[in-house]
Amino acid sequence: MVHMDKVELYGFKSFGFKNTTLKLSPGLVSISGPNGSGKSSILDAIVFALGEKSPRILRVPSLKSVVNDQEGSRKSTKVARASVHLDNADRKIPVNSDKVVVTRMINNEGESAYYLNKQKTTRSHIRDILDAAKASPNVFNHVQQGYIQRISELSPDERQKTIEDMVGLSYFDEKKRAAESELERADRGLEVALAKMNEVKNNILDMEEERNQVIRSNILNQELKYYSTIQSLRRLQSLQSKIDSATQRYDTLSDDIDKTSLTQSEVQEEINSLVEKRKTFLDNDNTYGKDKAHIANEVNVAVQNVQDLTVELKTTKSDLEINKRHLRETRQNILEIVSTRRDLRQKMHATHETMNLMYRQNTTITDTLNGVDEKRANVLSWQSEAASKKARSEGVLKLYRATLNTHERHLYHIDTSIKDDIDRAQSDYMRLDQLEQVISDMVSTRDRLKLWIDKNDSRIKHTHDRLEELDKVRHSLKKNISDIDTLTILSDQVTSRYDSKLRLARRVMHEDYSVGRLRVDAPELGVLGLAYELLSWDTTHERAIMAVGADWLKALVVEDVDTMLSVASIIRQMKLPRVRILPISALPNTQSTLDYALSGYIRCEDRFTPLKNFLFGHVTLCSSLQAARRVAQGRGHAVTLNGEYVGLGDSVILDGGSVVANLSKMISVSSDIEGLQRYIKQLKRLSEVYSHRLADTEKKIHRYNSKLSQMRQAKAAEDQNLENLESHISNTHKVIDDISCRLQKYNSDMPGKKTQSERLQALVYRVRELIATEEDQIPTDTTQKIAVKLELLNRQKTEFESLKADADTKLSNIKAEWQSLQSRSRTLISDGISLSRRQITLIQEGERLEESLEPLQEKLSKKQGTVELLREKEQNIIKMSSDFTKHIRECDDALEPLRAQHGNLTNDIAGLRRKQDSLKRDISDYRARHLRITDTLPPHTRDIPVDVDPEPFMDKIRAELEGMPPLNANAPASYARVSSGYRSMSERKNELEMDRNGIVAFIEGVEKDKRQTYLDAFDVVDTEIRSIFDKMSGGSAWLELEDEDDIFGSGIRYMVQFPDKQKRVSTSLSGGEKTLAAIVFVLALQRLKPSPFYLFDEADAHLDATNAERLANILSERAQDSQFIMVSLKEFVVKKADLIYGVYPKKGISQVVSYRDSRTSAVSP
Incomplete structure (x- = not known):
């Protein structure tokens, strides 16, 4: 059985920075001590070492608070360490070692490190291996203070949730949610498949009709094309005659254009002569025009200069006025600064006098304080001499006590080791017998498992062979169906084509049809x-x-x-x-x-x-x-x-x-076509038969596949079981060998350990005598007299320090005021200097503006005279250019009629050319149309008659084509594709239905397993509650489902009936009764998930003496199967305990003593 052998603490909470070791044993271990001594911290250290990271459970504000904080003078880094030694002889913890040591260290920054058998590891790894042995701390194997009260107030729904969490019903819910998600996807897929099938089924007949209409349309289009060819040939004859007529008119227009062009050339020569003469006069006029433009440009420049000078003169006068105004303002600001600085100088003188006075007062207070410090130093020296004498005696005592602790610890280790060796030897002998029996059972199970695997292999092979045969049948059926569909489509196309031809012959070619029928x-x-x-x-x-x-x-x-x-x-x-x-x-x-x-x-x-x-x-x-x-x-x-x-x-x-x-051949074929149509119907019926066979085959294949998958899964599971069994047998043999070696070692080490224990007991007695002698020699304490004098001096020092602090504060305020006045004075001086400089700058700028006014006025007068001279010269040039304008006007009058004549001739030529271009376009259009029609004709048209009017035939064909509904050119291919697709969709629908049924069956199975698991757990807890409550109170207690038809939607009532009382719900009991019922409920829940050890922190605090004794009896009984470590102040738990620890505080550090049993005296470790 996995149990804790030892717990080691260092720097953890109140245990200080020293090594504290608690040797534990299987059974019931009691921890007692006064309030605040640190007994609950032992349980905190255990769960801390095993990976707990919740500050609430560890009863600290943060994780770093578990480090002891009472040794403030400690200079090295503070760390806390807790180690738990676990016995792993039965290898329930998956570590190949008899001892498993789990250690956790944490520094004062809250950073943790984990070690497994002194090898660094992670918290998750430690929790995983502890989970394998069901040894991880949780709320049911670590019952903290106050947890019993929280359990007593649980509502029915919370009580149900607690049991569900204990047995892990969330696993079933996760499986169900995943399956429901798969079911939803399967339903959507099935719904889509059925919708598609219905849509295709409704459309397939329409698509067949569309396909027949397309075939009929193709035949009519071919006939229409033949008659269109005849019509095109007739149009070619008409176009050729139009081309010949237009060409003749084109040649006539070309002759008219040549004659008109000659007359136009003669008129153009006269126009050119007059244009040359006019150009001469125009050149002379242009020369004078250029001179006129040059003079006008000079006039404009001169006028612009006059305007610029006028603007500049006005600007200078405006700037001079602004300068005078700024100069007046600057002089006024300088006068204000001089007055303000005079007042500020007087205030600075008064502040300086006050500051000197405060300096003298501060010096007097400092001298008095130095005298008090000198007297205090003398008293402290006297105190040091007395303390050194006492320290020598305490040093000797400390050495003796350390030696005593060492001997007692060694003695405790030896005695504990002897007892542990005896207990382990007994346990190993029992374990050896059990393992030999287990090996025999496992070998028998292994042989039966191998026989089952061989039989299952033969069944898998037979199922696989049957699947291959069915797959061949399915392939053959699909091929037959595909061939029949191809033949059906081709046959439909042939029959449709011959039907169209026969209908055309009956309607149009009456005599040919009659002769063809008789010819047969x-x-x-x-x-x-x-x-x-x-x-x-x-x-x-x-x-x-x-x-x-x-x-x-x-x-x-x-x-x-x-x-x-x-x-x-x-x-x-x-x-x-x-x-x-x-x-x-x-x-x-x-x-x-x-x-x-x-x-x-x-x-x-x-x-x-x-x-x-x-x-x-x-x-x-x-x-x-x-x-x-x-x-x-x-x-x-x-x-x-x-x-x-x-x-x-x-x-x-x-x-x-x-x-x-x-038509005789075509009509003779009609009887064969009818026979072909009959065969098509038979083939379609045969295709349906094959489709039914294919669906049955698919179902068989799916069934065999499911069966094969189940057999393979079962085989894989059994192979894994066999492998695990072989491994377990091998490990068991190794465990037997290890146990045998351990037993030999126990027998050889026992005499030496007993001799060592007797020697250590004698040493402990001698050291205790030495400690008593040294305690009698400690001198009389003079600490009280020194403390009175030191207190008086400290009070005086405090008073003078307060006076000095007040003086320093006032002096600091006066200094700050003095510095503020100095800063303001410097600012005023700087502002005065800046204003003086600005005044000088403004005076210089005013003088410069006054000097520039007179030159600007003189320059403006000169520019105005220049403008008047240029205007007189411009008037003379305008007068001379007027004579050339008269000669140019005479030339223009002669040119006007000639240009009109030339324009008329040009218009005539343009009109003729437009007519010619129109004819040319018509000829090109006729030839292009002729070419286009020729390109559209089939290769051989020589034998096609053109004397037949095709319009009547074309009208009939067009009428029939127009009477047809809109055609789908892809209808034949779409019909074949959709027919094949409909069969595929039907197969897919069957597969989806089978998948959905499988998922529904799986969900029902999960619900059934969840319900059964929950009811089994309910029965276990209910049975335990009835048994434990009867032992503890003699009354009755049981669980009731609020609604048995909806066990997961309703809660659990906890009914209690004490002797001679009515039954009531647990939440309506009195305080003590409620605590008793809650403890019973917790003990019952522990049966659902047994743990190798349990930690109870004052769980019996609210029980009376009778119920506390009964609880102790039950815990003692259960300690035969699991290790119980209980913090308790009740004597009944101490009496029943196999090992007792006492915890008490000494100088703020928790100390531990242990008791073997009630007849053994206390031994300090």
Whole structure:
């Protein structure tokens, strides 16, 4: 059991700067002594050494106050030191030593240093190792004075909080807060995931519709682009004609501009001649103008000089007036200073006389005081002689007492060591038996633990293999779902494209659609084929053939009329819009008589010759349009190789490269498209099945992962337990070896210690006899007579010192006044000198200003005469320049009509050029538009017909496009991405739900553990209260929960029932009863967190004799398991104590004596 062996003090509070040692033992230790002797300071020293840093708990205003302050003459640095020696034989303190010595030093600056086994360390390290043995000081193992009263006044809520703190329920609250924070984050994540899924789910159908609209829009835009190309080609033809017309007008305007420019040149020559003549007159006029400007400048300068001199003269007169006024003021100030200094000199003379008088009085008082000091010195010398005689005797006694203390301390150490060795040997024998049994149990536990770890490893391997199989299944399902989604998207795009084409064929290409439908089932209907399939031709004649027979080339060809009627009935059944049918047998079998018949350039089987002649035998192929028109005028039909077909009445049909549409393939594919749509639906259903399987697999994987994590955590915990167990077994073997060595050492050292104890007892008896003899020889004390004389002299000295202090004060005040008057006199002298100097300066300045007035007036008169001469010269120059102005005006009159004519010609040329520029811009614009249109055309446009008006078709397409809602170009990709994302969000939602459920289960577990821990602690305290209170008073006491349904939201009532009294709440008891109930509550709380030692500071102070005796019995009983050190003034604690210490003061320093038991006399350490 960890307990305190020894406490050492130096410089701590009232124990002074000497080493004080208290040997302690397990069990109950009592400390007694008078009030103020320092007994509670022993407990303060213990908690101080163990790291306490609260001045309130140490009962000092600040930490540095624990240093003893009664030896004021001590010259070295003051420090306080406290050491606690702890027995660590059972190694509960994690230090590999049987003894653990904790030392703390503090200087008078409040700086602390900690030592562990004489090695410097930190407070936190010491508290950590003490916490491991539950030996750190706290309010329940260190019960201070007044703490019992504070406990007795606890409210139910405070009582509940005390128990919660004892069992550490805050640990559960921290875990719960962390889990609730995780739960809040999980809820937010789940809420966001569900919101996103709902949003995507609502939008996915709209996105599918948007995707189909985008596909349809792309098809319509392609058709619109084709018709736009035709429209652009038509615009190119119109622009080319506009370019030719504008170019012709541009050339005409260029000729007009040249003629007008020639006339303008002739007028410009006449203007230039007149301008030269005018320039000559103007130069002469400019020469006189420059002279005039020079004279005007000189006049301005002269006028400015006159004005400056006038201003300077006025300024000088003003300065002279100001100078005279300042001179009068300065003379007045000098007179005032002379008068003030005369008064000040008289006052300084009176002050000097008073100061000399005070000097004479001060000298008289000083002489009297010196006489008193001489008498006092003689008395002090007499006192020193008497004290030296007494000091010699006390020195001898001090030497004897020091020797006695040394022998007694050695004797106490030897006796304590002998008793400690006996106690330790008994404890070691018991401990040895216990450790051997513990080793046997630990070896058995280790074997069972290894077997469990092996089984757990096999379960972990099996779970890991199963997880790998499930991961492969999950990967396969994800791949299948991804492939199905890709196929579905591609198939949707294909079906949408073919649906659009078929709808367009039904609405626009009626005949082509009907032929295409019938063409699919042609062999069964007896259809030989389409006309363009049965005939062939060269590409050279293709445009001519298309111009003549474009409509009939899409006709169905049958064998006879019966077949034609059969096909017609089927057409009516299918409700097809329009079809042309040609029966071969009904066609005339005649050859064309034309020389260049178009049928001669067409190839076919012999049986289809009537078909060829019927369609093209009546048309002549011509080399040009003129030749074709001549043939048509002869009531025939003709066509050119360029596709220009001329019929009767000169009607012309142009073919720009038309082709025969073949929709049969597209229509035949429609049945395959329908089958593809059915397969798409099946694939979507299969994807849903795979998704369900994937979700189930994910749940299994999560479950196995959780199980695997739990097994690994359990394995790690058990591995750590096994490692700890192995270490504990090894440490236990070492402890057994150490105990065996200690027992051998105890047996060998015991005889020598007993012999040494007997020798020290004899020495102590002899030294005490010497001390008694020396005390009888101390001389009679004469201190009282010396003290009376010294007191009389001290009183006289005090009176004269007071008189001298008053005189010094008055003299100091007079000196200060004298210095102030001197300072003021010096200031007045300085001011008078400054004013005299200023007076001289002002007189000199006035004389200088009067001298400068006359020269300024003379200079002003000269400047005014110069101004008048310059003005006369300026008038002569102005008169001469007026003749040149007349000639210049005549030239200007001749130039005016010529310049007007020149301006008109310039305007005409500018107008023509503007028209020309406008035409040029138009031509450039036409060509740019021509180029832009050409750049926008596709590469091959030669075969595109331009005679067809595209506007009707474009209007229909635009109408359909305008009728569409706003399109999203990214809809196809977004639809595929969102579909995939929706599945991922669903998986994420499932994971979040599982995480949330796990957190909720964890919080419930924490709440359950917290409640159970609290109830267990409540039961322990309640049981202890019932037992202790029954022993102490014979009554009953128990704890009650205020609200059992809300144990943490309500408090704890402490109910007490003394014998022959009603039960009451503890706070309503009388003073003594309340103290007894509080002590019982404290003792019960100590069971929650047992400590190896307890410190009680007068906990029984308010108990009567009966209850104090019962408390002593309980403490004695509990001292079997823990060490109790109690400061008490009650005899019952002293009787029950195994070791007793007495504390008493001597010369302000606390002294300690110890008692082994009631039969042993006091021994001074």
